[in-house]
Amino acid sequence: MSNFGEFYGENVFNDCIMKERLPKATYKALKKAIEKGATVDLAVADVVALALKDWAVEKGATHFTHWFQPLTGITAEKHDSFINPTEDGKVLLEFSGKELIKGEPDASSFPSGGSRATCAARGYTAWDMTSPAFVKDETLYIPTAFVSYTGEALDKKIPLLRSMEVLSKEAIRVLKALGNTTANKVTTTVGPEQEYFIVDKKLYDKRPDLIYTGRTLFGAKPPKGQELEDHYFGSLKERISDYMKDLDKELWKLGISVKTKHNEVAPAQHELAPIFTTTNVATDTNQLTMDVMKKVALRHGLVCLLHEKPFAGVNGSGKHNNWSMSTDDGQNLLDPTDAPHKSKQFQLFLTSVIKAVDEYSDLLRASAANPGNDHRLGANEAPPAIISVFLGDQLQDLIEQIEKGEVTSSISAGKLDLGVSTLPKLIKDPTDRNRTSPFAFTGNKFEFRMVPSSGTIADCNTVLNTIVAEVLSEVADRLEKAADLDAEINAILTETVKEHSKIIFNGNGYSDEWVVEAEKRGLANIKTTVEATKAYITEKNVALMEKHGVLSKLEMHARYDVNLEIYAKTTNIEAETTLEIAKRQILPAVIKFETSLAKSISAVKAAGVSAGVQCELLAEVDELAVALKKNIGELEASVEKAQALDGDAYAVAHFYKFDVFEKMQAVRAVADTLETLVDKDVWPLPTYGELLFNV
Template sequence: MNITKIFGSKVFDDAVMRARLPKSVYESLKRTRKEGTPLDENVAHVVAGAMKDWAVEMGATHYTHWFQPMTNITAGKHDAFLTPTDDGKVILEFSGKSLVKGEPDASSFPSGGLRATFEARGYTAWDPTSPAFVKDGTLYIPTAFCSYTGEALDTKTPLLHSMDVISDKAIEVLRLLGVNDVKRVIATVGAEQEYFLIDRSLYEKRLDLKLCGRTLFGARPPKGQELDDHYFGRIRLRVSKYMHDLDEELWSLGVTSKTKHNEVAPAQHELAPVFESANVACDHNQLIMETCKTVAKKNGLACLLHEKPFNYINGSGKHNNWSLSTDTGKNLLSPGKDPADNAVFLTFLCAVVEAVDEYGDLLRLAAASAGNDHRLGGFEAPPAIVSIFLGEQLTSLLQSIATGVNPDTVSRLILHTAAAALPDLPQDDSDRNRTSPFAFTGNKFEFRMVGSSQSIAYANIFLNTAVADVLSRYGQRLRNAADVSSEVRRIVHDVVAEHSRIIYNGNNYTEEWVERARKRGLPIMNTTCDAIPALISDKNITLFERHHVFSQAECFSRYDIMLDNYIHVLSIEAATMVEMARRTILPACIRYTAEMAKDAALIGEAGGIQAPVTDIVKELSGLIGKIKAGTSALEELNQNAGEDKSHYQTARYYCDIVVPAMQRLRECCDRAETIIASDAWPLPTYTDLIYRV
């Protein structure tokens, strides 16, 4: 396989544009892509013609404006290039207008009240900074999606706004720090994707996996991840074939899939791409999730992206590695050889610390979902309390500067290995803390709370906007300062004095940290219901309006959509549990109990000891009663969920009342699974699911 030939072969990338566009058109488009300048209408028409010709040569018959509505997935209607002619034939056409603007129906996507059902018009607008590509016979054109009245109905529009804002504010600060050659600062992201693979035939036998993406029932397997023998272990042949096909497809679409390995839990794996601009990374992560599923199906597998498809073992996250780079190639979060004297690094590091402390509730919200509620806080997932890990060296550096003590030079240490044959290794500026939700890892921050099925858009929208807000304040301080270097040190002092509570380098899993975080006044939002109201707090609405990322109406619409999604997910899960318990698990329990009762009678007739079998019959009979009662109770709770309640009260009802009822029903069913013979249990077990790949 020739990787260099495959990579980007289905993408209308820079090389294709340079070869197919007139030089003036190419240069104009390149400026738009690199600097964010508006695109000329005549340029768009020329680009459209070249894009259509290339796509048709690639086998495309249709095009689609590919956008990301507020559903965590992508959408687009597919239009053919053909246009009828007067002689009854057709020609292939694609105009600049068709490239730049589309008009999909906006009435049936979640809008949180921004659109009524009878108000259908919406617009898609081409995002020229994210390359078009061909997939399954269609030219995909990445776009933003907005309503007829101008509100953003997607996740890309606010993401692009947030990228513009942080670029503008970062450039202002850089100018004041004496860096004058930067035209644009780019928020860059590398989003690691975790997922599970199971056999497709077993997946098809589980209604919960098909409808909910996770197992609603399932007893603890004899072996989970206790031996840590799956992590980074040998990749099974079937999985290796899948990963090979996945890489090849992603590479052809221009996705820099670089790292693949087994994760900690059995049947769990990870894929990691190279850093890209935040909006392209978001597009590519959506492609990764879609392609993971389609390639799995072709290989007789099912890819599970749910945050917690199985109890008792690791859930899956999406580590959002975030940094800031300039168009000149400089990483603003790189400490350099002497971080104590690196004003740029210190300023931007402090901006992130202050932003995360001030707007930690938004970062928690970015990782909030019904699925992620099952993951956060257990089995190597970070807890639901937002904190920052800087490492002892950087923390000590900031404290030294803040107290006026001349900091020791933080030089790169050398790790001397014991064996003579092994080389000495340069140490990084900090260790890694896998328990931290937001950790500095050398020249970037790794936000580890985001769920595996979630779009990374909100995490980066909130992060970009919050950091931009702090940089705006720093810019004002630096402009008014008599001496910029001294003001940078005062900024460090103020951040240490006012925001050190957010820095924690210890073990985030301990109860001690929960108590310490509470005393520090950090927000503790254990569930999605606790986190969602952050979006409509006065502080956060003011933030978004100040930087023109969201209007107040757009904040409230997303609040409503998040509540709606949470309610629907749990309602579907509760209904699925009722159906599975009533129509699959209860009949199996009854049949097996009846058989055991007959066996007990036969043993008694033969003069044998009935008690052991009778005890099993009694326990199963008791469980049957509990399962039946639990099923009826859950069904009634689910049916009554929305009565006389506000939207938030309904979500709270599901969180506080329905979810515990679901757990009680599960416990009874899982206990029955451990008693009933394996050939009589109607569902594939955890052992079947996670070890038969």
Template sequence: MSKITEFFGVNVFNDVVMRERLPKSIYLKLRKTIDEGLPLEAEVAEVVANVMKDWAIEKGATHFTHWFQPMNGRTAGKLESFISPKKDGTAITEFSGKELIKGEPDASSFPNGGLRTTFEARGYTVWDCTSYAFIVEDEGGAVLYIPTAFCSYTGEALDKKTPLLRSMEALSREALRVLRILGNNTSTRVIPMIGAEQEYFLIDKELFKKRKDLLYTGRTLFGAKPPKGQEMEEHYFGSINEKVAAFMKEIDEELWRVGVSARTKHKEVAPNQYEIAPIFTNANIAADQNQIIMEMLLKVANRHGLVCLLNEKPFKGVNGSGKHINFSLMTNDGINLFDPGKTPHDNLQFLLFVSAVIKGVDEYQDLIRVSAATPGNDHRLGASEAPPAIVSIFLGEQLTEIFEQIEKGEIIGIKGREKLETGVITLPVLKKDSTDRNRTSPFAFTGNKFEFRMVPSSASISDAVTILNTILADKLKEIADRLEKASDIDKEAKNVIREIIKNHKRIIFNGDGYSKEWVEEAQRRGLLNLKTAIDAIKYFIDEKNILLFERHKVLTRSEIYSRYEVMLEGYIKQVLVEAKTMLDIVSKDILPCALKYVKELSKTLKELLSLGIECENEKEFLIKINNLVETIIKNNKKLDDLVKEVEDCGENSYKKAKFIRDNVFSQMEMLREYVDELENYVDRSLWPMPSYGEIMFDGFERK
């Protein structure tokens, strides 16, 4: 453990490094900017830049990059050298405060949703000093990564980070108002704290190369169900083989070096599925670190002869991958506002903040669903431990009972924590947690935090956290506005809680989210059931949602519409790439293989008949295969025609995306059904790509 602590954060320009290397006056001014949100002085930036450069060069860095997160959900950066040539033919190393603060990537070449035209290219990256710079080392050398925001020439946000930072400020502002009313005069900031669990799949690189669908789309578009999947329930938390263990060891070390506190790692439910999770940190840093985790997973897997799949549903019939966002609120002096304490029924602060969540999630369930709206997630939600598309809140028996008592006006209290008796004398007696964990709940209270389980595994967490922050800020504002006018704060606070529960208890559900009964019950309650991404995305530009973001200065109207367009564009492009990949595979691989098999069967049948052998069963089998091939040809042509029809939808992105969802997407599912059936009958040696069984059970897991 001493070695871990010695190299943890060794490649991070963190507070320890800044305190040691920066002049005290500069360090204190920088800390005020980081901690209190004060403007960054040019003098401070100049000194920090020079010190950061010297530190990076000592670590072997030759280049720096403004690392940002455009609206495609990935990361980007332009590498620039520290080298500056001199007239005498030699060179020096330079890095100015201006270079630290501002960069100028091409803004028109990233998704912008209409905010910029092709000829309006200028964009700016702006240093985010609240997220530490870090050095990444690989075979290409060492590079200094400087986290930045990304905006257009007109100042509009073109990235994921800027709205997140705005939402954090809005949430802190409104939460502090509530705390001041309740008598807290010491806390100066409220910080959303995030722990993002990341699920992913690993497969053998050589098998990956033999699957066009995985190469082009990140998921399998075809694949017959193998004799065995996850039904034996043997993979979850199982022992990790040496190949994967070596990969995980390197992942941990790479992440620890750049300050990412990777804490847990384990096998997930599906074969070849795994999870990694860091320790809680503030939302902005958590978003940056989750991007680092995803990039490291891809890079390190490659070194070990593996490929990491971050797609939400790379394999049909087994668990998909999500990203569980554990969400809490912490004051700068260490108070968890979602901590119920020993007597939650008397904890007015806790009850108010949880009530704000209940009201916010109910009123903005459409926005919550929008934050998880991707085509990949459409395959995942509602199946195999993923929550359903219906948004609801799980509170657990104890907390639900408290709110029910408050609604009735009779706060009796709750039972103490029960003891957990195992029936074994030598095992210690444990106290039960205040709530169980509901695996089917999209939004669950888990003791002193909420867990949002709908987020796609491939997505940035920034969108979901920005939405959660803004919704909660809005509800806390309403509570603060009301309490500030009250003569009796305690009485009015209880009235607020009672009214919220009475008016918004429909969003609370502690049962099985997969059951048909819940779908029917949710409909009776008036809850939305936005089954697909296209159903959800249209709500993003609902007027009430636009006003929400404008009210808290998180997104402008034009920024909202740009993101709406980017989401639709992303859906259109992803599904069309998948459809075109299917067409390519069927035309160039599946049909040639199938026709060759039909030819071989016909030849064999002919030979048997010439010998006078009865061949009724063989003939039926040949007819069945031939009919399947004919059906595949017809459905492949229909898919091809539908893909071509997309262009006839015009420039309206929603109309085009809806046509793809209703026609192309459904036709892809139908074509897959026939191809998967065919795979079950064709000679294994002829089938043009590795099967599910080979990928899941004959790959590295068995070696």
């Protein structure tokens, strides 16, 4: 792959290609629209569309699609060919500015939370020129937003773009009030680290639970898991290394700057991380990355599992959302520099984020909630379900000085002498890291570690942008009216720290002591998706989103309904799959084993031997089989009751979580015990040992 620099971004209609392919006037008009947040007229769009089509056809494309992100959390696409038949029986390849700007998918077939009726089908997709088009699978992909005929946002992109504009507006107000007049735009940037599991395709095909739900619903603990901590950063297996090399190449072709790859903590678990880019583009490319990860794995006879908890008893997967704010003149607003005590600008932006996270922790928690993440958060492998902020030694010291009313110094970086003359003295960061914190400051950014591995990063970044914009707007209001600017800055900083330092925690977030301490501080511990989702309809949060034009009350309630519906449907699928496997595979295998064992007992006794061991084993297995059959019946009854519920979305989801799910666990507990007793040749499912170590 020595020529990777030559093919990097070859399938993306990026700035370099635009400059090469577009007339100078068209290029300038498009760039101005992107940078200033304006629209382009149809004449410009026609020229861009022609260039896009010609470029895509040269790449082998025959179709185009408006690629969008509905409320399902994944992407959607409808493919149309470039062909236009002529009277002489031939075809022309055409693509107009009108087709580039606007599409019309069926809006009634996507979740809308009641904002669309089945009979009200019209919806529109609108070209998002801030995210570059690309070619994949002989199709030109055009990133778009998705809106209903009546104007409601039916996707993840529209509120994200709105939140980015709102944050930029309020951040610029603060900067100008501080006398910083060189910046005209603030952009939030993100680098999402992506965790995932890889399993063998042949074994995957024998696991209906993995096929239908993405996670194992049964599986006894193997003799070896992650106890030896030998997988983390370990040497890559050849098959995994080949997959990663192929994946790197495919992502680089799409201009996705994946930089880091390594083994994660659990066996068969891995991670990749890209370089930072603007939040909108990072969201699009992360969705694209997940799609490419799965497709490339199949080429290698592997399956990529993005579920948050595909295996019980070993670490699950998350997505670390590294978030910051940057100006168009090159400033990172969360960069403390070497002397953060000297920068009131940094202090204001830092404390604004702290206040935002404290005041809207419920909404931030909801933005990271999905059915899979319920298995992971708070399980001593991921951040707890309690939102807190880690600052580290340097910034903790800064905060304490602010609270006292006088900021005079900063803890500086030191050096580490390793005691070996041939090893360099290492520059030591002014603070440690904390992997147990859900919202940790990591140098010049905040890392939100709660995000689910299978989910979109659009939700959490929409919330982050909006809640920080709200606090910055309050700061800007005060600074713009201040008679004494320095005194007002100090007052804002001191008030913010005194009122919101309870959200700051630098200790072990996995400890039981922290759960007790958090409760004393008044911090919420929202453990389930069902409970977290209520944040979308609280009066305070609806008012926030409406104030900034990010989401209307109807759009907030739609997301509440959709998330609860997804939770209920996901759990129903898992329950139905549990029943199918238990009834049609596990129970018959147990009966077959019992029959074989009974025949063995008869044969042994006929030989004049007591067969005591066999008799004890048969009795133990039979007792468990009876319990399994009983638990299956109780789960069936629970599922039937859930499916018959006609209450509101919350009541249905709540029943699935606290009744159906609990009965699923009871079925699994017995089945997993049986797996340890039944002959391996009879057991119908590949074991955890095979799945986790046979790659």
